[in-house]
Amino acid sequence: MITSKLMRPLTTGGVLASTVLFASGCKSMIVFDPKGPIGEQQRDLIYFTMLLCLIILVPVLLIAAWIVWRYRDRKNNRAPYQPVWSHSTKLEIVWWGIPIVIIVVLAVVTARYTYALDPAKPIESDKKPVTIQVTSLDWKWLFQYPEQGIATVNYLAIPERTPIKFELTSDGPMNGFWVPQLGGMIYTMSGMATTMYLQADEPGNYMGTGANFTGRDFAKMGFTAKALPQKDFDRWVADAKASGNALTEEGYQTLAKPGTTDRMTFASIPSGLFERIVHDYSMSRGAPPGYTLRAVTLSEEKKAEHTAHPKNGQLPPGNGAQKDAPDAQSLGQPDHRSGHMHLIHGK
Structure with missing residues (x-):
C-alpha cells in the first residue's frame, strides 16, 4: 500500500518531466527552424495542423480522464451496475459536427498550401534563379x-x-x-x-x-x-x-x-x-521500346542452351518450358509467323 502511494507521485512527476523535455527538444528540431520561404510555409502548415488536432485531442483526453475518475470503483461500493441508455440529438450534433468542420477546414487549408508549395513553382524574386x-x-x-x-x-x-x-x-x-x-x-x-x-x-x-x-x-x-x-x-x-x-x-x-x-x-x-x-x-538501359518486342523467359534461355549443347542434360520440369520454348535458331531472329522479335534479357 505504501509503495503504491509513493509510485503515483513519482509516475506523475516522470510524465510531466518527459513532457517538458520533449517540448524543449523541439527547439533543436531543424524542421521547425526553417531558413527559407518554402520551409517557413511548411512549418506554418504543420503548426496549423497540430493546432486543429489539439482542438479535438485535448478535450477528449480531459473528458476521458474525468470519466475514469468520476466513475471509478470505490472501496466498499456495493451499488449495482444498472446503466440507463438514452439518446441525445444535441450531443450527437456536437461530437460529429465539430470533427467534420475541422476536417473541412484542414482540407481547404492543405489544398491551398499544396498548390502554393508546388515544388516546380518558381519562387518570386527580383534575382535570377x-x-x-x-x-x-x-x-x-x-x-x-x-x-x-x-x-x-x-x-x-x-x-x-x-x-x-x-x-x-x-x-x-x-x-x-x-x-x-x-x-x-x-x-x-x-x-x-x-x-x-x-x-x-x-x-x-x-x-x-x-x-x-x-x-x-x-x-x-x-x-x-x-x-x-x-x-x-x-x-x-x-x-x-x-x-x-x-x-x-x-x-x-x-x-x-x-x-x-x-x-x-x-x-x-x-x-x-x-x-x-x-x-x-x-x-537504352531499360527494355527495348515497342509493344511488338517480346522478352524471352529464363525457361526459353535454358531451352536454347540445351539445344545448343545437348550434353548439358535435360531441362528441369515445370512451367511448360520444354513445350513452350522456341527453337534455338529462332532466338534473336524475326518470327515470320507472328511478326515478333524474340530478345534475350537478363544476361
Whole structure:
C-alpha cells in the first residue's frame, strides 16, 4: 500500500518531466527552424495542423480522464451496475459536427498550401534563379552548375536570398533529396528529371541528406548546403574554376560506380552530361521500346542452351518450358509467323 502511494507521485512527476523535455527538444528540431520561404510555409502548415488536432485531442483526453475518475470503483461500493441508455440529438450534433468542420477546414487549408508549395513553382524574386543539376549516385551526390561550368560532390554552395532551381535525377536507385531547413523533400528517379525551387534567406551551413533507403552505404549520403553572400559565392565559383580538376566522361563513369567518396570539386564538366544521364536510362538501359518486342523467359534461355549443347542434360520440369520454348535458331531472329522479335534479357 505504501509503495503504491509513493509510485503515483513519482509516475506523475516522470510524465510531466518527459513532457517538458520533449517540448524543449523541439527547439533543436531543424524542421521547425526553417531558413527559407518554402520551409517557413511548411512549418506554418504543420503548426496549423497540430493546432486543429489539439482542438479535438485535448478535450477528449480531459473528458476521458474525468470519466475514469468520476466513475471509478470505490472501496466498499456495493451499488449495482444498472446503466440507463438514452439518446441525445444535441450531443450527437456536437461530437460529429465539430470533427467534420475541422476536417473541412484542414482540407481547404492543405489544398491551398499544396498548390502554393508546388515544388516546380518558381519562387518570386527580383534575382535570377541559379540552376543546379542534382544526380544521386551510389552512394554520393553530384551537383552540377551548368551556368558556371563547375561541379561538386557531396557538398553544395548556393547564394543567399536567391532562388535555386534544382533539376534532379538518379543514376541508380531512386533516392530522396532533402534539405530540411530550406524545404520539403523530392525524389530523384532514373530516366526522369524533376524540378524543385528552394531559397536560403541567410548565410549558414544546412544539413542535406538522402531520404530513401538505397543499399549498403545509404546512411553516408549526407551533404552540406552552404549558403553564402553573393560576393562570397562568386569568389567560390572563381576558386572552383581555378582548381584545374576537370570532370570527364570517363571520370564520371568511375564516379558513378557504387562506393563512397569525400568531397570533390571540378573546374569543368562535360556539356549536356545531366541530359545524357536522363536520356540513357529512358532510352537504352531499360527494355527495348515497342509493344511488338517480346522478352524471352529464363525457361526459353535454358531451352536454347540445351539445344545448343545437348550434353548439358535435360531441362528441369515445370512451367511448360520444354513445350513452350522456341527453337534455338529462332532466338534473336524475326518470327515470320507472328511478326515478333524474340530478345534475350537478363544476361
